[in-house]
Amino acid sequence: MKNKIFDFFPKNSRGDKILSIYWFAILLIVAGGIFAMVYVFYGAPYDVRQIEARELTNQIANCISYTGKINTNLISGGVPSLSSQNFLEQCHLIFNSSEWSDEQFYTEVYIYKLDNPDNPVLDIKKGNNNWLAGCSIQENQTQENLPFCLTKSFYSVDNTDNPYIIKILSVVRKSEKNVKM
Protein backbone atom coordinates (compact mmCIF):
# COMPACT_ATOMS: atom_id res chain seq x y z
CA MET A 1 0.00 0.00 0.00
CA LYS A 2 1.14 3.53 -0.72
CA ASN A 3 0.35 5.01 2.69
CA LYS A 4 0.06 3.40 6.02
CA ILE A 5 -3.50 2.74 6.87
CA PHE A 6 -3.45 2.41 10.59
CA ASP A 7 -2.10 5.12 12.83
CA PHE A 8 -0.21 4.23 15.98
CA PHE A 9 -1.71 7.27 17.70
CA PRO A 10 -4.99 7.82 15.89
CA LYS A 11 -5.95 11.42 15.34
CA ASN A 12 -9.64 11.24 15.84
CA SER A 13 -9.71 9.77 19.39
CA ARG A 14 -11.81 12.36 21.23
CA GLY A 15 -14.15 9.69 22.49
CA ASP A 16 -11.30 7.82 24.14
CA LYS A 17 -10.17 10.96 25.99
CA ILE A 18 -13.67 11.49 27.35
CA LEU A 19 -13.74 7.89 28.53
CA SER A 20 -10.35 8.34 30.23
CA ILE A 21 -11.67 11.28 32.25
CA TYR A 22 -14.63 9.21 33.27
CA TRP A 23 -12.37 6.37 34.31
CA PHE A 24 -10.41 8.71 36.58
CA ALA A 25 -13.70 9.84 38.08
CA ILE A 26 -14.51 6.21 38.89
CA LEU A 27 -11.08 5.81 40.47
CA LEU A 28 -11.71 8.88 42.59
CA ILE A 29 -15.06 7.49 43.74
CA VAL A 30 -13.43 4.19 44.69
CA ALA A 31 -10.61 6.00 46.51
CA GLY A 32 -13.19 8.08 48.38
CA GLY A 33 -15.03 4.93 49.38
CA ILE A 34 -11.85 3.35 50.72
CA PHE A 35 -10.95 6.50 52.67
CA ALA A 36 -14.44 6.43 54.19
CA MET A 37 -14.03 2.79 55.21
CA VAL A 38 -10.64 3.46 56.81
CA TYR A 39 -11.97 6.52 58.66
CA VAL A 40 -15.01 4.66 59.97
CA PHE A 41 -12.98 1.67 61.17
CA TYR A 42 -9.92 3.37 62.67
CA GLY A 43 -11.95 6.31 63.92
CA ALA A 44 -13.94 4.07 66.26
CA PRO A 45 -12.25 3.73 69.67
CA TYR A 46 -11.67 0.50 71.57
CA ASP A 47 -14.36 -0.13 74.20
CA VAL A 48 -12.70 -1.31 77.40
CA ARG A 49 -15.52 -0.53 79.81
CA GLN A 50 -16.34 -4.18 80.37
CA ILE A 51 -12.87 -4.86 81.69
CA GLU A 52 -12.84 -1.60 83.62
CA ALA A 53 -16.16 -2.43 85.32
CA ARG A 54 -14.91 -5.91 86.18
CA GLU A 55 -11.72 -4.50 87.70
CA LEU A 56 -13.72 -1.98 89.71
CA THR A 57 -15.91 -4.81 91.02
CA ASN A 58 -12.83 -6.84 91.93
CA GLN A 59 -11.16 -3.92 93.73
CA ILE A 60 -14.34 -3.25 95.74
CA ALA A 61 -14.71 -6.95 96.52
CA ASN A 62 -11.08 -7.10 97.71
CA CYS A 63 -11.82 -4.12 99.93
CA ILE A 64 -15.02 -5.63 101.39
CA SER A 65 -13.85 -9.17 101.92
CA TYR A 66 -10.38 -10.40 102.68
CA THR A 67 -9.45 -14.09 103.16
CA GLY A 68 -13.13 -14.99 103.22
CA LYS A 69 -14.14 -12.54 105.96
CA ILE A 70 -15.84 -9.18 105.65
CA ASN A 71 -13.84 -6.09 106.54
CA THR A 72 -14.57 -5.28 110.19
CA ASN A 73 -14.70 -1.59 109.27
CA LEU A 74 -17.95 -2.38 107.45
CA ILE A 75 -19.62 -5.08 109.53
CA SER A 76 -18.51 -6.42 112.88
CA GLY A 77 -20.42 -8.96 114.93
CA GLY A 78 -23.48 -8.59 112.72
CA VAL A 79 -23.61 -4.83 113.20
CA PRO A 80 -22.81 -2.39 110.38
CA SER A 81 -20.16 0.15 111.10
CA LEU A 82 -20.49 3.90 110.59
CA SER A 83 -17.05 4.13 109.02
CA SER A 84 -18.55 3.09 105.69
CA GLN A 85 -18.98 6.81 105.05
CA ASN A 86 -15.47 7.17 103.67
CA PHE A 87 -15.72 3.94 101.71
CA LEU A 88 -13.79 5.21 98.67
CA GLU A 89 -10.87 6.40 100.78
CA GLN A 90 -10.78 3.10 102.67
CA CYS A 91 -10.70 1.16 99.39
CA HIS A 92 -8.18 3.57 97.80
CA LEU A 93 -10.46 4.47 94.95
CA ILE A 94 -10.77 7.82 93.23
CA PHE A 95 -13.71 8.45 90.94
CA ASN A 96 -13.09 12.03 89.91
CA SER A 97 -10.42 13.10 87.48
CA SER A 98 -9.28 16.27 85.76
CA GLU A 99 -9.84 14.49 82.45
CA TRP A 100 -13.62 14.62 82.93
CA SER A 101 -15.90 17.37 84.20
CA ASP A 102 -18.17 14.79 85.93
CA GLU A 103 -17.37 11.61 87.78
CA GLN A 104 -17.53 8.73 85.32
CA PHE A 105 -18.09 5.95 87.83
CA TYR A 106 -20.87 4.87 90.14
CA THR A 107 -21.03 1.98 92.53
CA GLU A 108 -23.57 0.43 94.88
CA VAL A 109 -22.75 -2.17 97.50
CA TYR A 110 -25.47 -4.13 99.28
CA ILE A 111 -24.75 -6.57 102.06
CA TYR A 112 -27.57 -8.97 102.95
CA LYS A 113 -27.90 -11.52 105.66
CA LEU A 114 -28.47 -14.96 104.19
CA ASP A 115 -31.74 -15.45 106.03
CA ASN A 116 -33.08 -12.08 104.81
CA PRO A 117 -31.93 -11.55 101.20
CA ASP A 118 -34.45 -8.79 100.46
CA ASN A 119 -33.40 -6.25 103.07
CA PRO A 120 -29.79 -5.14 103.06
CA VAL A 121 -27.98 -4.79 106.35
CA LEU A 122 -25.67 -2.23 104.79
CA ASP A 123 -25.85 -0.29 101.54
CA ILE A 124 -23.17 1.98 100.16
CA LYS A 125 -23.66 4.30 97.18
CA LYS A 126 -20.73 6.24 95.81
CA GLY A 127 -20.02 8.15 92.62
CA ASN A 128 -22.22 9.94 90.10
CA ASN A 129 -25.74 8.50 90.47
CA ASN A 130 -26.86 10.13 87.19
CA TRP A 131 -25.52 7.07 85.40
CA LEU A 132 -27.77 4.68 87.31
CA ALA A 133 -30.79 5.38 85.13
CA GLY A 134 -29.00 3.88 82.10
CA CYS A 135 -28.80 0.48 83.79
CA SER A 136 -32.54 -0.16 83.90
CA ILE A 137 -32.86 0.72 80.19
CA GLN A 138 -30.23 -1.88 79.33
CA GLU A 139 -31.73 -4.77 81.30
CA ASN A 140 -32.59 -6.71 78.14
CA GLN A 141 -30.02 -5.38 75.70
CA THR A 142 -26.81 -3.41 76.13
CA GLN A 143 -26.65 -0.06 74.39
CA GLU A 144 -23.14 1.08 73.71
CA ASN A 145 -23.73 4.81 74.05
CA LEU A 146 -25.08 4.39 77.59
CA PRO A 147 -22.92 3.70 80.68
CA PHE A 148 -21.85 0.10 81.13
CA CYS A 149 -23.40 -1.61 84.16
CA LEU A 150 -22.13 -4.77 85.84
CA THR A 151 -23.74 -6.55 88.80
CA LYS A 152 -21.92 -9.31 90.65
CA SER A 153 -22.57 -11.11 93.91
CA PHE A 154 -20.48 -13.26 96.21
CA TYR A 155 -20.68 -14.91 99.57
CA SER A 156 -18.69 -14.11 102.66
CA VAL A 157 -18.89 -14.24 106.45
CA ASP A 158 -18.18 -11.67 109.14
CA ASN A 159 -15.80 -12.01 112.09
CA THR A 160 -18.41 -14.04 114.00
CA ASP A 161 -19.04 -16.39 111.01
CA ASN A 162 -22.45 -14.94 110.19
CA PRO A 163 -23.16 -15.58 106.49
CA TYR A 164 -23.76 -12.69 104.11
CA ILE A 165 -24.40 -12.13 100.43
CA ILE A 166 -22.61 -9.11 99.01
CA LYS A 167 -23.95 -7.56 95.83
CA ILE A 168 -21.85 -5.02 93.91
CA LEU A 169 -23.09 -2.81 91.08
CA SER A 170 -20.36 -1.11 89.05
CA VAL A 171 -21.20 1.53 86.46
CA VAL A 172 -18.62 2.95 84.06
CA ARG A 173 -19.53 5.71 81.65
CA LYS A 174 -16.57 7.23 79.66
CA SER A 175 -18.67 6.99 76.51
CA GLU A 176 -16.69 9.58 74.55
CA LYS A 177 -13.48 7.57 74.92
CA ASN A 178 -14.98 4.16 74.24
CA VAL A 179 -17.75 4.66 71.72
CA LYS A 180 -17.84 6.63 68.49
CA MET A 181 -20.34 9.37 69.34
Place this chain on the structure above:
Amino acid sequence: MLKCKNCNSSNFLKNKKAQTAETMTWIIATLVIIGILIIFVYLSVLVSKTKVIGVGDVQAGLQKESPVLLEKTSLGKIINDKNENIIESILNQGNSG
Protein backbone atom coordinates in the same frame (compact mmCIF):
# COMPACT_ATOMS: atom_id res chain seq x y z
CA MET B 1 -9.79 10.60 0.82
CA LEU B 2 -12.26 8.01 -0.25
CA LYS B 3 -15.40 9.45 -1.81
CA CYS B 4 -18.69 7.76 -1.93
CA LYS B 5 -21.41 8.92 -4.29
CA ASN B 6 -24.34 7.81 -2.19
CA CYS B 7 -22.86 8.85 1.10
CA ASN B 8 -24.08 11.98 2.86
CA SER B 9 -23.51 13.44 6.28
CA SER B 10 -26.98 12.63 7.55
CA ASN B 11 -26.18 8.94 7.46
CA PHE B 12 -23.47 9.50 10.05
CA LEU B 13 -25.98 10.85 12.60
CA LYS B 14 -28.22 7.81 12.48
CA ASN B 15 -25.69 5.18 13.55
CA LYS B 16 -24.90 6.20 17.15
CA LYS B 17 -26.00 2.93 18.74
CA ALA B 18 -22.48 2.08 19.90
CA GLN B 19 -22.11 5.40 21.71
CA THR B 20 -25.48 5.00 23.37
CA ALA B 21 -24.70 1.46 24.44
CA GLU B 22 -21.33 2.43 25.86
CA THR B 23 -22.76 5.38 27.76
CA MET B 24 -25.47 3.22 29.29
CA THR B 25 -22.84 0.69 30.26
CA TRP B 26 -20.86 3.35 32.08
CA ILE B 27 -23.90 4.72 33.87
CA ILE B 28 -24.93 1.30 35.12
CA ALA B 29 -21.34 0.47 36.05
CA THR B 30 -21.08 3.68 38.06
CA LEU B 31 -24.29 2.92 39.91
CA VAL B 32 -23.12 -0.61 40.67
CA ILE B 33 -19.74 0.63 41.90
CA ILE B 34 -21.35 3.25 44.16
CA GLY B 35 -23.78 0.64 45.50
CA ILE B 36 -20.97 -1.79 46.29
CA LEU B 37 -18.97 0.97 48.00
CA ILE B 38 -21.95 1.89 50.17
CA ILE B 39 -22.31 -1.77 51.18
CA PHE B 40 -18.62 -1.95 52.08
CA VAL B 41 -18.75 1.25 54.13
CA TYR B 42 -21.75 -0.17 56.02
CA LEU B 43 -19.81 -3.39 56.63
CA SER B 44 -16.93 -1.26 57.99
CA VAL B 45 -19.35 0.34 60.42
CA LEU B 46 -20.49 -3.10 61.58
CA VAL B 47 -16.92 -4.35 61.95
CA SER B 48 -15.94 -1.23 63.92
CA LYS B 49 -18.65 -2.10 66.45
CA THR B 50 -16.75 -5.30 67.27
CA LYS B 51 -13.91 -3.27 68.77
CA VAL B 52 -15.22 -4.14 72.21
CA ILE B 53 -12.56 -5.63 74.44
CA GLY B 54 -14.62 -7.95 76.57
CA VAL B 55 -14.07 -10.77 79.01
CA GLY B 56 -15.74 -14.14 79.08
CA ASP B 57 -17.56 -13.69 82.32
CA VAL B 58 -19.09 -10.38 81.29
CA GLN B 59 -20.34 -11.19 77.80
CA ALA B 60 -24.05 -11.73 77.48
CA GLY B 61 -25.01 -15.36 77.69
CA LEU B 62 -21.86 -16.44 79.45
CA GLN B 63 -22.59 -16.10 83.15
CA LYS B 64 -19.21 -17.40 84.17
CA GLU B 65 -18.19 -15.99 87.51
CA SER B 66 -15.16 -13.79 88.00
CA PRO B 67 -12.25 -15.79 89.48
CA VAL B 68 -11.75 -13.22 92.24
CA LEU B 69 -15.36 -13.46 93.41
CA LEU B 70 -15.37 -17.25 93.07
CA GLU B 71 -12.34 -17.38 95.31
CA LYS B 72 -14.00 -15.22 97.96
CA THR B 73 -17.17 -17.33 97.84
CA SER B 74 -15.10 -20.49 98.17
CA LEU B 75 -13.17 -19.11 101.15
CA GLY B 76 -16.43 -18.09 102.81
CA LYS B 77 -17.86 -21.58 102.30
CA ILE B 78 -14.79 -23.11 103.89
CA ILE B 79 -15.53 -21.10 107.04
CA ASN B 80 -19.33 -21.57 106.98
CA ASP B 81 -20.80 -23.96 104.40
CA LYS B 82 -24.30 -24.29 105.78
CA ASN B 83 -27.17 -23.52 103.38
CA GLU B 84 -24.99 -24.00 100.34
CA ASN B 85 -28.00 -24.46 98.01
CA ILE B 86 -29.52 -21.18 99.13
CA ILE B 87 -26.21 -19.45 98.56
CA GLU B 88 -25.94 -20.86 95.01
CA SER B 89 -29.48 -19.90 94.06
CA ILE B 90 -29.09 -16.33 95.36
CA LEU B 91 -25.73 -15.88 93.63
CA ASN B 92 -27.07 -17.18 90.30
CA GLN B 93 -29.95 -14.73 90.43
CA GLY B 94 -27.84 -11.76 91.35
CA ASN B 95 -25.24 -11.74 88.58
CA SER B 96 -25.75 -9.80 85.38
CA GLY B 97 -23.59 -7.84 83.01
Place this chain on the structure above:
Amino acid sequence: MKRGDKEFCEFAQSFQPNSRLRLHNTDLNSAKSLAHPNGKFFYLRNRRGTILVENVIFIVLNLLFLAILLLFIYRQGNGAVVLEQSYAKNIALLIDSSRPVMEMKLNMEDAFNLAEKNGIKPEDIVKINGNIITVKLSNSGGYQYSFFTNYDVTAYPDVSPNKNYIIKINGYK
Protein backbone atom coordinates in the same frame (compact mmCIF):
# COMPACT_ATOMS: atom_id res chain seq x y z
CA MET C 1 -20.77 1.61 -9.01
CA LYS C 2 -20.21 -2.10 -8.65
CA ARG C 3 -21.79 -4.12 -5.89
CA GLY C 4 -18.51 -4.38 -4.02
CA ASP C 5 -18.08 -0.64 -4.20
CA LYS C 6 -21.54 0.01 -2.77
CA GLU C 7 -20.87 -2.36 0.10
CA PHE C 8 -17.60 -0.62 0.78
CA CYS C 9 -19.39 2.74 0.89
CA GLU C 10 -21.99 1.46 3.33
CA PHE C 11 -19.28 -0.06 5.46
CA ALA C 12 -17.32 3.17 5.45
CA GLN C 13 -20.48 5.05 6.48
CA SER C 14 -20.97 2.75 9.43
CA PHE C 15 -17.65 3.85 10.90
CA GLN C 16 -18.12 6.09 13.91
CA PRO C 17 -16.38 9.45 13.72
CA ASN C 18 -14.31 8.62 16.83
CA SER C 19 -13.23 5.24 15.64
CA ARG C 20 -9.58 4.40 16.03
CA LEU C 21 -9.47 2.95 12.58
CA ARG C 22 -9.48 5.53 9.90
CA LEU C 23 -8.87 5.03 6.24
CA HIS C 24 -7.29 7.97 4.61
CA ASN C 25 -5.26 8.69 1.56
CA THR C 26 -6.29 5.44 0.01
CA ASP C 27 -8.14 4.65 -3.07
CA LEU C 28 -10.81 2.09 -3.59
CA ASN C 29 -8.45 -0.54 -4.89
CA SER C 30 -6.18 -0.23 -1.86
CA ALA C 31 -9.14 -0.57 0.41
CA LYS C 32 -10.36 -3.61 -1.43
CA SER C 33 -7.02 -5.25 -0.82
CA LEU C 34 -8.12 -5.54 2.80
CA ALA C 35 -11.25 -7.36 1.91
CA HIS C 36 -11.96 -10.95 2.71
CA PRO C 37 -12.36 -13.12 -0.41
CA ASN C 38 -16.13 -13.31 0.04
CA GLY C 39 -16.53 -9.53 -0.02
CA LYS C 40 -16.87 -8.94 3.73
CA PHE C 41 -14.36 -6.66 5.31
CA PHE C 42 -12.27 -7.79 8.19
CA TYR C 43 -10.68 -4.67 9.55
CA LEU C 44 -9.61 -5.91 12.95
CA ARG C 45 -6.59 -7.76 11.70
CA ASN C 46 -3.81 -5.23 12.31
CA ARG C 47 -4.60 -3.61 15.67
CA ARG C 48 -2.12 -5.58 17.78
CA GLY C 49 0.32 -2.76 18.49
CA THR C 50 -2.28 -0.27 19.60
CA ILE C 51 -4.18 -2.64 21.90
CA LEU C 52 -1.20 -4.04 23.77
CA VAL C 53 0.56 -0.81 24.75
CA GLU C 54 -2.61 0.95 25.84
CA ASN C 55 -3.80 -1.96 27.95
CA VAL C 56 -0.42 -2.43 29.57
CA ILE C 57 -0.30 1.23 30.57
CA PHE C 58 -3.87 0.98 31.84
CA ILE C 59 -3.13 -2.08 33.99
CA VAL C 60 0.08 -0.58 35.35
CA LEU C 61 -1.72 2.62 36.42
CA ASN C 62 -4.46 0.64 38.09
CA LEU C 63 -1.96 -1.49 39.99
CA LEU C 64 -0.13 1.64 41.08
CA PHE C 65 -3.39 3.10 42.34
CA LEU C 66 -4.20 -0.07 44.28
CA ALA C 67 -0.70 -0.16 45.76
CA ILE C 68 -1.02 3.43 46.98
CA LEU C 69 -4.37 2.66 48.58
CA LEU C 70 -3.05 -0.45 50.34
CA LEU C 71 -0.05 1.51 51.61
CA PHE C 72 -2.41 4.17 52.99
CA ILE C 73 -4.50 1.54 54.78
CA TYR C 74 -1.40 -0.13 56.26
CA ARG C 75 0.00 3.18 57.53
CA GLN C 76 -3.33 4.06 59.15
CA GLY C 77 -3.30 0.76 61.02
CA ASN C 78 0.13 1.41 62.45
CA GLY C 79 -0.50 5.08 62.99
CA ALA C 80 0.18 7.07 66.14
CA VAL C 81 -3.49 7.67 66.91
CA VAL C 82 -4.39 3.99 67.17
CA LEU C 83 -1.25 3.03 69.10
CA GLU C 84 -1.57 5.89 71.58
CA GLN C 85 -5.11 4.90 72.44
CA SER C 86 -4.22 1.22 72.67
CA TYR C 87 -1.27 1.72 75.03
CA ALA C 88 -3.01 4.32 77.22
CA LYS C 89 -5.98 2.04 77.86
CA ASN C 90 -3.73 -0.96 78.31
CA ILE C 91 -1.65 0.79 80.99
CA ALA C 92 -4.75 2.20 82.75
CA LEU C 93 -6.30 -1.25 82.99
CA LEU C 94 -3.04 -2.74 84.23
CA ILE C 95 -2.90 -0.17 87.02
CA ASP C 96 -6.58 -0.74 87.85
CA SER C 97 -6.02 -4.47 88.26
CA SER C 98 -2.81 -4.18 90.25
CA ARG C 99 -1.97 -3.74 93.92
CA PRO C 100 0.88 -2.14 95.73
CA VAL C 101 3.71 -2.84 95.66
CA MET C 102 3.98 -4.06 92.12
CA GLU C 103 6.27 -3.52 89.17
CA MET C 104 5.13 -4.24 85.64
CA LYS C 105 7.21 -4.40 82.49
CA LEU C 106 5.27 -3.65 79.32
CA ASN C 107 6.73 -4.30 75.88
CA MET C 108 6.21 -1.16 73.83
CA GLU C 109 8.45 -1.82 70.87
CA ASP C 110 6.03 -0.41 68.32
CA ALA C 111 5.63 2.72 70.41
CA PHE C 112 9.37 3.21 70.76
CA ASN C 113 9.93 2.83 67.02
CA LEU C 114 7.17 5.25 66.12
CA ALA C 115 8.23 7.78 68.75
CA GLU C 116 11.78 7.68 67.49
CA LYS C 117 10.54 8.34 63.98
CA ASN C 118 8.52 11.33 65.18
CA GLY C 119 11.29 12.73 67.36
CA ILE C 120 9.74 11.90 70.75
CA LYS C 121 12.13 10.88 73.53
CA PRO C 122 11.46 7.50 75.24
CA GLU C 123 10.94 9.12 78.64
CA ASP C 124 8.23 11.36 77.17
CA ILE C 125 6.17 8.51 75.72
CA VAL C 126 4.24 7.69 78.92
CA LYS C 127 3.46 10.33 81.52
CA ILE C 128 1.37 9.82 84.64
CA ASN C 129 -0.13 12.90 86.24
CA GLY C 130 -2.37 12.13 89.20
CA ASN C 131 -4.65 9.38 87.95
CA ILE C 132 -4.33 10.27 84.27
CA ILE C 133 -2.08 8.45 81.83
CA THR C 134 -0.86 10.29 78.75
CA VAL C 135 0.75 8.36 75.89
CA LYS C 136 2.44 10.52 73.29
CA LEU C 137 3.90 9.09 70.08
CA SER C 138 3.76 12.13 67.84
CA ASN C 139 3.76 15.89 68.15
CA SER C 140 -0.03 16.05 68.22
CA GLY C 141 -0.50 16.00 71.99
CA GLY C 142 -1.10 12.35 72.82
CA TYR C 143 -3.99 10.34 74.23
CA GLN C 144 -5.19 10.50 77.83
CA TYR C 145 -7.05 7.92 79.90
CA SER C 146 -7.73 7.87 83.62
CA PHE C 147 -7.70 5.04 86.14
CA PHE C 148 -9.81 4.76 89.31
CA THR C 149 -7.28 3.51 91.85
CA ASN C 150 -5.65 5.98 94.20
CA TYR C 151 -2.11 4.65 93.83
CA ASP C 152 1.21 6.38 93.61
CA VAL C 153 2.37 5.24 90.15
CA THR C 154 5.56 6.00 88.28
CA ALA C 155 6.48 5.06 84.73
CA TYR C 156 9.87 5.13 83.06
CA PRO C 157 11.53 3.43 80.09
CA ASP C 158 13.58 0.31 80.61
CA VAL C 159 17.34 0.27 80.14
CA SER C 160 18.35 0.49 76.47
CA PRO C 161 18.24 -1.50 74.16
CA ASN C 162 15.15 -3.02 75.77
CA LYS C 163 12.01 -1.46 74.39
CA ASN C 164 9.96 -1.91 77.53
CA TYR C 165 8.30 0.49 79.88
CA ILE C 166 8.40 -0.05 83.63
CA ILE C 167 5.22 0.82 85.51
CA LYS C 168 5.71 0.82 89.24
CA ILE C 169 2.93 0.87 91.83
CA ASN C 170 4.78 2.39 94.76
CA GLY C 171 1.97 2.44 97.27
CA TYR C 172 -1.16 4.28 98.26
CA LYS C 173 -1.41 8.03 98.03
